[in-house]
Amino acid sequence: MVEQGYPYDFLTLSITNQWRIDNDPPFPALAEFVSAWNDLDLRPRLNLTTTAETMARIEDLVGDRLPEFSG
DSSP, X not given: OGGGTOOOSOOOOOOOSOSSOTTOOOOHHHHHXXXXXXXXXXXXXXXXXXXXXXXXXXXXHTGGGSOOOOO
């Protein structure tokens, strides 16, 4: 992504539940996967966080430079 011009040192992905239904509870295996990945010191480092924390980080780091799209 960096080679194609992505200017940030992070990528935010949304994962809310299992694949079956929208109203599933949080997926426990995801936390186990992230923990095992980071314990092995693999890269990139993975972090689980809330949407509010993620958006606050984006606003702090990127501010009004983040492009907006609608349509």
